[in-house]
Amino acid sequence: MRVTVTEDSVLLREGLVRLLAEEGFTVAGRSEDAGELLRLVDEVRPDVALIDIRLPPTHTDEGVRAACTIRERHPGVGVLLLSQYVETGSAVRVMSRDPRGFGYLLKDRIADVYELSDAVKRVGAGESVVDPEVVARLLRRRRAESALEDLTQRERDVLALMAEGRSNEAIAQRLVVGGKTVETHVRNVFTKLGLEPSLTDHRRVLAVLTYLQG
The missing domain is CATH 1.10.10.10 (Winged helix-like DNA-binding domain superfamily/Winged helix DNA-binding domain)
Known part of the structure; x- marks a missing residue:
């Protein structure tokens, strides 16, 4: 399975590349910002693109917007978003369009090599993968909304x-x-x-x- 890695932190990016390679994935390219990411995906058409949600220059939602663009241009490319913090709005925004081939993991979770590898494989197979903490936050929000009703x-x-x-x-x-x-x-x-x-x-x-x- 061919993957690309987009992360502006050099240490984390190279660490992900090494972990993925050790797990048998082919790292088809790496990038550090949204513009470079889009050009890379257009060129190599990976099975899965790993993308940090917050990318340069503003470190807000560049990764999310790039993910939406990739889904529009290349529906067959799986997207695995990575985040330092729980950002449920970002997950819902991308998943609401089409949950197939989409994943969202917290960066703390990727320290578990098996969990990272499994998430990449599942996203590449067209499944959806969402971090348990993100699911818990969404459920808490839903309970709050139900109570308010x-x-x-x-x-x-x-x-x-x-x-x-x-x-x-x-x-x-x-x-x-x-x-x-x-x-x-x-x-x-x-x-x-x-x-x-x-x-x-x-x-x-x-x-x-x-x-x-x-």
Whole structure:
């Protein structure tokens, strides 16, 4: 199986090349930025392109955009995105177009040679591979969205004002209701979001985080 490696860190790039070669893959080329990557894939047409999500010059989403371009130009080329951090938005963005032949692994995971090799083979065979931590983050987000759907409109209004940093008194003034009514709405929000009283966690902050994630 022929692969290309795109990573701006020389040490990591050469380490990946060595690991892949030792696992029997043919490294058809290597590059360090998105422009060089696209030219390389156009030229060698690898089975799988390993791509760091954050590439020069801005180190934001160049790798993701390059991956989308590769999928459009060469649908038969598998793409395995690599990331230092969990970036669920990036994974969903690429997978939503076509999950076949797509993979997303955290860089911590590639230290396991078997896991890296297996991911490359599966992506090259047209399967999809997603890092377990990314899956867990997506599931947590989905649970948060489902919990938010259980809130009434007035409870959502209260939670939105909580997210703005408003106190219960300020919320009561804004919604023109009594303080006791706001307290009831806040308790309902905590209950529906599954936030039990705790000595170590601040339920108001956790409720706001759930709202922002959703």
